[in-house]
Amino acid sequence: MLSTREKYYQMLEKEFSTKEAIMTELINLEAIMHLPKGTELYISDIHGEFSAFDHILRTGAGNIKEKISLLFGDRLTEHEKDKLTILVAYPQESLDDKDFYAYRDCSWYRKKIRQLLELLAFCSTKYTRSKVRKVLPKQYAYIIEELMYTDTNYSDKAAYFDQILTHLLDLEQGKPFIIALCQSIQRLVVDHLHVVGDIYDRGPEADKIMDKLCQHPSVDIQWGNHDILWMGAYAGSRACLMTLLRIAARYNYLYEIEQAYALNLRPLFMYAEEHYQKNSIFTPKEKNSSESYSIESLDSLEKVHQALSILQFKLEGQLIKRHPDFQMEDRLLFEKINFDKDTIRLAGKDYPLQGSCFQTLQNDVHALTEQEEYVVDMLLASFQQSAQMQEHMQLLLDKGSMYLVYNQHLLFHGCLPLKADGSFLPLNADGKDYAGKDLLNFFEEQIRSGCQSQNKDSSAADWIWYCWTGKISPQFGKSAMTTFERYFIADKKTHKEIKNPYYQFRDTHETCQMILEEFALYSPNSRIINGHTPVKVKSGESPIKGEGMLFVIDGGLSKAYQKTTGIAGYSLLNNSYGFQLVTHDPFESIENLLDKQADETSLKRVIDKDLKRILIKDTTIGDSLEEQIENLTGLLNYQDKNENTGVINN
Structure with missing residues (x-):
């Protein structure tokens, strides 16, 4: 009679029917484990304010602008970086606005597509090709991959690259292609979204x-x-x-x-x-x-x-x-x-x-x-x-x-x-x-x-x-x-509504440590992320509590709170190097953004310094991948055992 484990291996064999398939997947999983972890975005207390929430997602809470600054450096002016940030965040609206990019000829489209391809490749470096492929729009996936991974330092490859671009523009696909590139970049700058409560009430959407x-x-x-x-x-x-x-x-x-x-x-x-x-x-x-x-x-x-x-x-x-x-x-x-x-x-x-x-x-x-x-x-x-x-x-x-x-x-x-x-x-x-x-x-x-x-x-x-x-x-x-x-x-x-003592005790390292240990979290790098209580920035309150062990990221995204808080909310980014706190100014409208041609809604504050870079193997996803590796390794051993004993599975 087959054990539960053996029955599981037989089910797994339906997906990985040969040793080559198993070993290929094992190599792929091991490679993924050693990539840097993706960027996580934490946001809380959205309270029906869709436009402000959508803006944070589109800009990656300021992450797109940071990527542009890191990549292009002195090659672009600050104004050009601002405009490129807005284009990536609002491609349809930017291209429909006659004043935002007043002059757009064939050379403009070539230049802008090259910039966006370079930015897309830069944002893709911590992901596998298969994962990048999944975020690309189906109608352009093949073309984007060809252009992204073509080395134009070789003359033949450069000619191939130019020919693809020429054909794309001849077919009047420049605008939809730019929109597709921008949307792909948006999806790559933040790998995972955490919504720490309160989507509903107070706002209409x-x-x-x-x-x-x-x-x-x-x-x-x-x-x-x-x-x-x-x-x-x-x-x-x-x-x-x-x-x-x-x-x-x-x-x-x-x-x-x-x-x-x-x-x-x-x-x-x-x-x-x-x-x-x-x-x-x-x-x-x-x-x-x-x-x-x-x-x-x-x-x-x-x-x-x-x-x-x-x-x-x-x-x-x-x-x-x-x-x-x-x-x-x-x-x-x-x-x-x-x-x-x-x-x-x-x-x-x-x-x-x-x-x-x-x-x-x-x-x-x-x-x-x-x-x-x-x-x-x-x-x-x-x-x-x-x-x-x-x-x-x-x-x-x-x-x-x-x-x-x-x-x-x-x-x-x-x-x-x-x-x-x-x-x-x-x-x-x-x-x-x-x-x-x-x-x-x-x-x-x-x-x-x-x-x-x-x-x-x-x-x-x-x-x-x-x-x-x-x-x-x-x-x-x-x-x-x-x-x-x-x-x-x-x-x-x-x-008057008297707050529970938690809201005083969370300012202390000891209480934060007690709470983390209640959930079996003993790492010195573990943190608590809260929402719920608007941070009164105007009164000098800090969103960082417990000697850096707890973050409160409800800074007042809801318009109903902004007179008290003085800002329009906090969000939190966590990349492979640690946490960054983002402060948001009130979001007025897309039209205002296009008119100003600058996005000044976020200011990052680095929380963690000099930490060891976190790889996927160190994360929750890494735990799941490790389990898959163990199961596939077990399947290999199971197949070897059956071959040695002459057992054939039908």
Whole structure:
């Protein structure tokens, strides 16, 4: 009887049927292991800002400009380098702009194609030919390879090169060929993308970001609290759904997500029109785009904003009462209102309410009316059944997780809740304590279970909501989410959300070391990468914590944060030599970029110095390749053994 290992070798033989095939693959894998590791890009807290996110990807977070500077040196002026950077990042737009390259004759196309081929070859040096071939557009792959690898120092080869170019231009393929070269360079300057959470909310184009990620060849995602909010709604949490729709109404992009995901919001608008009036407390925030709504549309949004807020607070109250183990009774705020006096009692003090809109509350203040039940259930069905939503949520499940250990670094979005003494704070669920790594694993299990079953307000869906807003949530990390107070109470003392001690302790080397060891990371070069909390650069805050052991890369990509942060986000690059921190200025528009003819949006700061160059064999991918090498070596031995014993496999 064949062992499990022998059965595996027989399956492997179907792909590598001869010794020559096995040895060829072994040689290839060993060669790959000794190449420099590819460049990784870490980005966090995108918050629906597609244009800014797309710009970072197109420019490789400034990596394209750096490659151009290294390659061309004094051969190009700084202005020429800037223009070439923009061309590579936005080839279609650059070539369509009549002023960007005002004069383009045959010699211009020849010169520009030669420059781009040289840059492409330079960006390809750390990859195998087979990997480079995979990023080339099919219609031009053969031509690009011929031109890239032709040595024009020989006269015959130079003539061959020129003939190909001449024929290409005679066929009027200069413009599409340049676009193809630029897109290939974009794909090579960053080998792998890490999204450290919060793709959704606050900005209007999260769907475009998700579409882009669906097409990305190499990406992982660590779920942020706002991503989990959407996953909670998809899993069946009606409280999560009302919350994300309320945020969309507040930040003025509810119509955009209705269109993007084909949601049926008509029952909601009809209900809000019937039960709510104008209320300036719920006026949506000013729109960040040139698009504007009519007065009637804004009035409708104001009413819907109120309706969603009250529905959210009602459903949250029901949820808290279902789960005494959440220990969130202090958030049953409807029960603390004196409706006759229009006040609320918090911590023994009465506060006047503003913008009160509690007309749909009944004796059971958290109960939904029959009409509200219908509206909420219709919204949930529309959300869960959206084909685009299903595709995007599946991507989050397939490529995402609560945390990731990659190349000996630890990535997670928010925090690991800590006690006041700096030790891990446990969460009790069903009589069992979860802390540290186990806490992240617990919530990941709930999220995957909830999204698989998609049952309305299931226990798993309720835990996902807790992960969004609970006191011991690794994604929230605060004492309470004071949304109600921010709407209805003018006294800002009630708005305060006290951060978990993690956010103080992460400044220390000892805490970072403790967290890394919790995940079995003992290398002195291991780092923690966080998002979630905007870095207040204007106040002098640094994104580098824990004596260089932790990076916070949420610098404020969201326009909603930029007045506080003073910048438009951080990203992080990690190449074979170490980390580089990139600071981004606000991205205005492609038109502005073309008009200025310069990209000044990033400034790199080298973190690691004098480190040994990292090869693929030292990485997570290297571990996988090492396993393949072991399996192929075992297959060779298995075949030799069968030949010696006269066994023939059919």
